Amino acid sequence: MMKMDRIERMADYAIPHLDVLEAFMHRADIDTLEPGKYALDSGCKVSVITYDSKPESKMEAHRQYIDVQVLLEGEETVLYAPIEYGTPATEYNPEKDVQFYTAPDARVSRVRLTAGNFMVFYPADMHAPNLADGYPVTHNRKLVFKIPVND
Secondary structure (H helix, E strand, O other): OEEEEEHHHHHOOOOOOOHHHHHHHHHOOOOOOOEEEEEEEHOEEEEEEEEEEEEEOOOOOOOOEEEEEEEEEOOHHHHHHHHHHHOOOOOEEEOOOOOEEEEEEEHHHEEEEOOOOEEEOOOEEEEEEOOOOOOOOOEEEEEEEEEEOOO
Protein backbone atom coordinates (compact mmCIF):
# COMPACT_ATOMS: atom_id res chain seq x y z
CA MET A 1 0.00 0.00 0.00
CA MET A 2 3.06 2.30 0.19
CA LYS A 3 2.85 5.32 -2.08
CA MET A 4 5.63 7.52 -3.47
CA ASP A 5 5.41 10.51 -5.79
CA ARG A 6 6.16 14.22 -6.16
CA ILE A 7 4.61 16.71 -3.72
CA GLU A 8 2.73 18.49 -6.50
CA ARG A 9 0.78 15.25 -7.20
CA MET A 10 -0.07 14.51 -3.54
CA ALA A 11 -3.71 15.51 -4.11
CA ASP A 12 -4.04 12.65 -6.63
CA TYR A 13 -3.97 10.16 -3.74
CA ALA A 14 -6.61 9.31 -1.14
CA ILE A 15 -4.57 10.39 1.88
CA PRO A 16 -6.69 10.96 4.99
CA HIS A 17 -6.73 14.57 6.22
CA LEU A 18 -4.78 15.75 3.18
CA ASP A 19 -6.18 19.24 3.70
CA VAL A 20 -4.47 19.41 7.13
CA LEU A 21 -1.13 18.29 5.64
CA GLU A 22 -1.35 20.71 2.72
CA ALA A 23 -2.22 23.65 4.99
CA PHE A 24 0.94 22.98 7.02
CA MET A 25 3.13 22.54 3.92
CA HIS A 26 1.89 25.87 2.50
CA ARG A 27 2.89 27.88 5.59
CA ALA A 28 4.86 30.97 4.65
CA ASP A 29 7.60 30.01 7.12
CA ILE A 30 7.93 26.33 6.10
CA ASP A 31 11.54 26.79 4.90
CA THR A 32 12.66 28.39 8.16
CA LEU A 33 10.46 26.56 10.65
CA GLU A 34 12.47 25.23 13.59
CA PRO A 35 12.86 21.46 13.92
CA GLY A 36 10.40 20.05 16.42
CA LYS A 37 6.99 18.47 16.88
CA TYR A 38 3.79 20.33 16.06
CA ALA A 39 0.16 19.39 16.80
CA LEU A 40 -2.26 19.76 13.89
CA ASP A 41 -6.02 19.51 13.44
CA SER A 42 -7.93 16.19 13.33
CA GLY A 43 -5.48 14.42 15.65
CA CYS A 44 -2.66 14.74 13.15
CA LYS A 45 0.84 15.80 14.10
CA VAL A 46 4.07 16.58 12.30
CA SER A 47 7.77 16.50 13.09
CA VAL A 48 10.11 18.87 11.28
CA ILE A 49 13.47 17.11 11.26
CA THR A 50 16.95 17.80 9.94
CA TYR A 51 19.59 15.07 9.77
CA ASP A 52 22.45 13.64 7.75
CA SER A 53 21.69 10.49 5.79
CA LYS A 54 23.23 7.48 7.47
CA PRO A 55 24.69 4.10 6.55
CA GLU A 56 22.09 2.03 8.46
CA SER A 57 18.48 2.23 9.57
CA LYS A 58 16.12 -0.28 11.17
CA MET A 59 12.94 -1.49 9.49
CA GLU A 60 9.97 -0.16 11.44
CA ALA A 61 6.19 -0.18 11.27
CA HIS A 62 3.42 1.70 13.05
CA ARG A 63 -0.07 0.66 14.12
CA GLN A 64 -1.77 3.84 15.34
CA TYR A 65 -0.62 6.29 12.65
CA ILE A 66 -0.05 6.49 8.93
CA ASP A 67 3.36 8.03 8.16
CA VAL A 68 3.58 10.64 5.42
CA GLN A 69 7.21 11.63 4.89
CA VAL A 70 7.91 14.70 2.76
CA LEU A 71 11.53 15.35 1.82
CA LEU A 72 12.06 19.12 1.53
CA GLU A 73 15.87 19.18 1.11
CA GLY A 74 18.52 16.57 0.33
CA GLU A 75 18.42 12.97 -0.85
CA GLU A 76 17.97 9.62 0.86
CA THR A 77 17.19 5.99 0.25
CA VAL A 78 14.22 4.38 1.98
CA LEU A 79 13.86 0.63 2.33
CA TYR A 80 10.34 -0.73 2.08
CA ALA A 81 8.61 -4.12 2.35
CA PRO A 82 5.14 -5.37 3.17
CA ILE A 83 4.97 -6.27 6.86
CA GLU A 84 4.25 -9.94 6.16
CA TYR A 85 7.85 -10.29 4.89
CA GLY A 86 9.25 -9.13 8.22
CA THR A 87 10.16 -10.83 11.47
CA PRO A 88 9.62 -8.76 14.63
CA ALA A 89 12.94 -7.77 16.20
CA THR A 90 11.31 -5.99 19.17
CA GLU A 91 8.00 -5.91 20.97
CA TYR A 92 5.51 -3.28 19.85
CA ASN A 93 5.89 -0.04 21.84
CA PRO A 94 2.40 1.56 21.99
CA GLU A 95 3.72 4.79 23.57
CA LYS A 96 6.01 5.42 20.59
CA ASP A 97 3.79 3.54 18.12
CA VAL A 98 6.72 1.56 16.71
CA GLN A 99 7.86 -1.99 16.25
CA PHE A 100 11.18 -2.87 14.64
CA TYR A 101 11.63 -5.74 12.19
CA THR A 102 14.18 -7.65 10.20
CA ALA A 103 13.49 -8.67 6.62
CA PRO A 104 15.40 -10.68 4.02
CA ASP A 105 17.13 -8.46 1.45
CA ALA A 106 15.37 -10.31 -1.37
CA ARG A 107 12.02 -9.01 -0.05
CA VAL A 108 13.09 -5.38 0.47
CA SER A 109 12.72 -2.62 -2.14
CA ARG A 110 14.97 0.43 -2.22
CA VAL A 111 13.47 3.79 -3.18
CA ARG A 112 15.64 6.86 -3.78
CA LEU A 113 14.01 10.12 -2.68
CA THR A 114 15.07 13.59 -3.72
CA ALA A 115 13.79 16.95 -2.51
CA GLY A 116 10.14 17.27 -3.49
CA ASN A 117 9.26 13.58 -3.09
CA PHE A 118 6.86 12.14 -0.53
CA MET A 119 6.12 8.62 0.70
CA VAL A 120 3.09 7.26 2.55
CA PHE A 121 3.45 4.25 4.84
CA TYR A 122 0.42 2.43 6.21
CA PRO A 123 0.39 -0.05 9.14
CA ALA A 124 0.97 -2.88 6.62
CA ASP A 125 4.25 -1.27 5.46
CA MET A 126 7.69 -1.66 7.01
CA HIS A 127 10.18 1.07 6.19
CA ALA A 128 13.73 2.13 7.00
CA PRO A 129 14.23 5.82 6.13
CA ASN A 130 17.13 8.29 6.15
CA LEU A 131 19.72 6.09 4.42
CA ALA A 132 22.73 7.13 2.34
CA ASP A 133 22.81 3.56 0.91
CA GLY A 134 26.11 3.91 -0.95
CA TYR A 135 25.47 7.50 -2.06
CA PRO A 136 27.29 10.49 -0.58
CA VAL A 137 25.95 11.59 2.79
CA THR A 138 23.57 14.54 2.44
CA HIS A 139 22.04 16.97 4.93
CA ASN A 140 18.28 16.57 4.76
CA ARG A 141 15.17 18.37 5.93
CA LYS A 142 11.95 16.43 6.17
CA LEU A 143 8.37 16.67 7.38
CA VAL A 144 7.04 13.48 8.99
CA PHE A 145 3.28 13.66 9.35
CA LYS A 146 1.41 11.23 11.61
CA ILE A 147 -2.22 10.66 10.63
CA PRO A 148 -4.44 8.69 13.05
CA VAL A 149 -5.56 5.36 11.60
CA ASN A 150 -8.82 5.21 13.57
CA ASP A 151 -10.53 8.56 13.60
